[in-house]
Amino acid sequence: MSIDETSRQKLGEILGDRLTFNAATIEQHARGEGHLPPSAPDAVCFPTSALEVSAILKICNQARIPVVPWGAGTSLEGNVCALRGGLCVDMSRMNAIHAVNAEDLDATVGPGVTRKQLNSYLRDTGLFFPVDPGADATIGGMAATRASGTNAVRYGNMKSNVLALEVVLPNGEIIRTGSRARKSAAGYDLTSLFVGSEGTLGLITEVTVKLYGLPEVISSAVSHFPNVDSAVSLVTEAVQQGIPVARVEFLDELTILAVNRYSKLDLPVAPTLFFEFHGSPAAVDEQIRQVAALVEGYSGSPLKSSADLEERNKLWHARHEAHYAMLATRPNARVYGTDACVPISRLAECIKSTGEDLKGTPFYVSIIGHVGDGNFHLGMVIDPDDAAEFALAEEIHDRLIERTLALGGTCSGEHGIGYGKTKYMRWEHKNAIEAMAAVKNAFDPAGIMNPGKVLP
Incomplete structure (x- = not known):
């Protein structure tokens, strides 16, 4: 001990x-x-x-x-x-919402406040917090891992939505990294340093986040495609055209098959895009019209849209439950999950090559992702006690990251590094690892903060 x-x-x-x-x-x-x-x-x-x-x-x-x-x-x-x-x-008991400044569109919360708790509290203000990684994660944990999620294509990830932090350093000193101002040119950007540091530099004890006005209209939509390349290429063109889609999620055939079984849906088993549009009635109608035209051009099924709350919630609940849907395909399994992120123009190429690499894999593998910002995930359903399966999953993971980095991408768009991805840090950052280690040693010379994580 x-x-x-x-x-x-x-x-x-x-x-x-x-x-x-x-x-x-x-x-x-x-x-x-x-x-x-x-x-x-x-x-x-x-x-x-x-x-x-x-x-x-x-x-x-x-x-x-x-x-x-x-x-x-x-x-x-x-x-x-x-x-x-x-x-x-x-930190779960540090779950107080300290302040909501509706006029300034920000809130200050304890690190144990969950995203659903915050949005429930905000329900009567006409505001919401948009970062949605799927799980009901804590705001402190989301800041520590630089979480992203389904809304990132329009609202950004945690890095874009944290204004300031209260952090306790390893020596017990309590610091504040910023203010409620929307921008600052005063000194080093410590907020961005601690967002994504995964508890290796200090412990976050308070978070000030941006809020947004609830859209007047929210509409979801679904379309199915003849192949992966068509679906992902459509997303690339939509982003390049500047269509302000709030969410766009890609699910491959195996994911749809698992989601249908688990969430009792009857979606066609084909590469699929889920969309969500936010704005005024006229703005949402225009976004749907623009995307529908693209769908037709990429041979997708006619865009089926709905502003019905129950139907929209059913669709996104199924998307958020995809991890558990994959687990349900194999008793006593675990999902070896990983993510990668590439420039949007290289996304179709990366996903297509990854799909080719997965042919003949002896276990269930899903491809799913927040493709609007170039981020996607593999979910490999493996027997955790089978060394051969774990080794094969590792090989597939290695090849994915090699491919991603060759295309100008990053080894993690939102999962963080933990210790599962530490070896890729040197692949991606090379000489910058020494600079990161110097920062770590400056804040935590005793090496007590979440040791073994982030840095190889």
């Missing part, structure tokens, strides 16, 4: 029964939603304030106890696995 008796007593004085060594609780905090094996902390704690987090980190820094932050446990690349044991800091 990496937590010595003296540190255990000090932590207990601060946290009381919110520090636990219970085996079941520890097991629950040993892994996220991904395919990587569990790695348990020695203890779990539940702070309720930044001052408590500060006191916790002072103790852990002095005793060299590894610290692993936890939001909702929905990450996919081993981001929350405690590779060296230590203390898991579960």
Whole structure:
């Protein structure tokens, strides 16, 4: 155990029964939603304030106890696995919404607030928070992993939507990285540094995010295509034409097959695009007209659109449940999930080549993605205890990242790095790794913050 008796007593004085060594609780905090094996902390704690987090980190820094932050446990690349044991800091009880400034379109929340909780709170204000990674992740966790999701093509990812952070550094110092102003030229951009740092530089204890006005009209639409290339090429042209689509999701045949079974839909089993359009009635009508013309040009089925709330929710619920739909195709399996992101002009080429690479694969593999910003995912449904299947999935993953980087892309558009993608960091960033390591060492010289993550 990496937590010595003296540190255990000090932590207990601060946290009381919110520090636990219970085996079941520890097991629950040993892994996220991904395919990587569990790695348990020695203890779990539940702070309720930044001052408590500060006191916790002072103790852990002095005793060299590894610290692993936890939001909702929905990450996919081993981001929350405690590779060296230590203390898991579960932020779920720091879930207060501190302020909503409707006139300025921003809100300040605790890191344990989930995106659905925030949007429920905002329901009567006419505002909403648009970043939607699918899972009901915490705002703090979404900031830490630089989350993205289905709305990113129009509203951007977390990097675009975080104005400021409160962060506790490893030595216990509490800092604020920015203000509520929409822009600043004052000093280094620490907000962007901590967004996406995955808890390796400090712990986020407060987040100020941008809000947006609820659209007057929201309409969803579906179209099916004769092949992958047609569907993805349409999206590329739509983006290049500047059609302000709010969401556009691609699902291949195997994904549609799994989604139909799991969510009880009857969609044609073909490469499919889900769309969503936001705006005034006239603006939405124009967006639908423009996309429908493109659909016809790419031999898609006639665009079927609807502004009905129930129908729209059913469609997007099925998309968000795709991960579980894939799991349901094979008992006791796990989804080896990964993502990649390329310039939009190279997306069709990348997905087509990836599809060719998957031919003959002995397990179920889906291709799905937020293709409006060049991001897509593979979901390989493997037996986690079959070493040969895991090795083949690793080979496919390696080839995907090699292909992606050759096309000018990145090894992760939204999953983050965790420890599942650390080897690709050197492939992508080469000499910049040393600069990143210098930043890490400057903030965390004792190396206690989520060790083993992000940097190879």
